Amino acid sequence: MLTVRAPATSANLGSGFDVFGVALERPADVVRLSKADRTTIDVTGAGSQFIPEDPEKNTVGAVAEALEAPAHIEIDKGVRPASGLGSSAASAAAAAVGLNELYDRGYSREELVPIAAKGEAVVSGDAHDDNVAPSIMGGFTIATESGVRQVDASIPLVACLPDIVVSTRDARRVVPESARVDQLVETVGNAATLTTGMHRDDPELVGEGMHDTVVTPARAKLIDGYESVREAALDAGATGVTISGAGPTVIAACEDADQRAIASAMLDTFGDRGIDARAYQTRIGRGAQIF
Ligand SMILES: Nc1ncnc2c1ncn2[C@@H]1O[C@H](COP(=O)(O)OP(=O)(O)OP(=O)(O)O)[C@@H](O)[C@H]1O
Numbered sequence: 001m002l003t004v005r006a007p008a009t010s011a012n013l014g015s016g017f018d019v020f021g022v023a024l025e026r027p028a029d030v031v032r033l034s035k036a037d038r039t040t041i042d043v044t045g046a047g048s049q050f051i052p053e054d055p056e057k058n059t060v061g062a063v064a065e066a067l068e069a070p071a072h073i074e075i076d077k078g079v080r081p082a083s084g085l086g087s088s089a090a091s092a093a094a095a096a097v098g099l100n101e102l103y104d105r106g107y108s109r110e111e112l113v114p115i116a117a118k119g120e121a122v123v124s125g126d127a128h129d130d131n132v133a134p135s136i137m138g139g140f141t142i143a144t145e146s147g148v149r150q151v152d153a154s155i156p157l158v159a160c161l162p163d164i165v166v167s168t169r170d171a172r173r174v175v176p177e178s179a180r181v182d183q184l185v186e187t188v189g190n191a192a193t194l195t196t197g198m199h200r201d202d203p204e205l206v207g208e209g210m211h212d213t214v215v216t217p218a219r220a221k222l223i224d225g226y227e228s229v230r231e232a233a234l235d236a237g238a239t240g241v242t243i244s245g246a247g248p249t250v251i252a253a254c255e256d257a258d259q260r261a262i263a264s265a266m267l268d269t270f271g272d273r274g275i276d277a278r279a280y281q282t283r284i285g286r287g288a289q290i291f
């Protein structure tokens with residue numbers, strides 16, 4: 001029996017749609033795995049009533065199949081599904097790291113990323129790597145066709161999760177099919193600024209680089225109050241604000257000293273619209289850990 005803690009993640013960070021991701025220090029899924037003749041799954045914790053235990057429908061089932069590693073898998077969800085915090089990916093990442101160890105498969109962390117992404121394909125139809133990569137490798141990750149580049153960073157963040165459900169599948173339907181060249185130029189500049197900020201552990205540069213005029217405005221319409229919450233967070237000192245993953249979580253980069261005020265401002269602004277929310281004062285952290 002093995003226990004793995006795999007962190008929630010925030011994908012895209014505005015300018016890095018389907019490429020950038022960060023591991024969050026908290027929340028996280030805790031997954032217990034033991035060898036078995038066939039895969040069975042138990043789910044408890046945040047939003048567990050909405051998560052299938054059928055191995056064909058749960059992200060960990062696809063990972064067990066890909067690794068040919070049947071197991072009894074107990075998932076304690078710290079990350080609510082359809083949150084924009086890589087809930088389904090955290091379980092898949094934990095299963096990939098845990099089953100690799102349990103069955104002594106010998107894959108590196110980077111090699112486990114496409115294996116865990118097979119789990120993501122079960123829920124969203126696409127095997128995108130931008131949540132599983134940081135959940136497995138930690139820090140800031142750049143996931144492309146050529147593989148994953150990773151940088152350790154420790155930027156303070158506030159992730160505010162409103163009581164609204166946005167599924168990744170729905171949020172992908174509103175992504176524009178094309179962008180203008182001037183938007184492309186702006187996006188390249190912002191993505192490069194953000195990457196430099198991660199290397200320097202500089203919240204100002206990271207926040208500036210989170211700006212995006214292509215995907216974020218289309219998706220913001222799915223999150224009641226997004227613009228007001230964004231403005232409130234910026235007024236409270238955030239260096240940048242965007243949608244986390246496919247939403248509805250809104251994520252702010254900041255200095256440590258401003259975290260608490262930003263969390264309150266975001267919660268109050270959702271509250272003014274009658275929307276309950278929860279704010280995680282967190283930071284970029286490490287990848288999945290085996291206990
Ligand atoms: N182990 C799992 N954990 C969480 N959700 C799961 C799991 N297995 C299957 N699902 C299903 O995946 C869907 C949630 O995944 P989705 O990608 O929409 O949300 P997310 O992972 O929180 O968001 P994002 O990828 O935008 O950060 C739900 O329908 C849920 O039932």
Ligand SMILES: N[C@@H](CCO)C(=O)O
Pocket residue numbers: 011012017018019128130131168171172245246
């Ligand atoms: N990059 C993906 C992450 C969500 O899982 C999206 O934004 O659709």
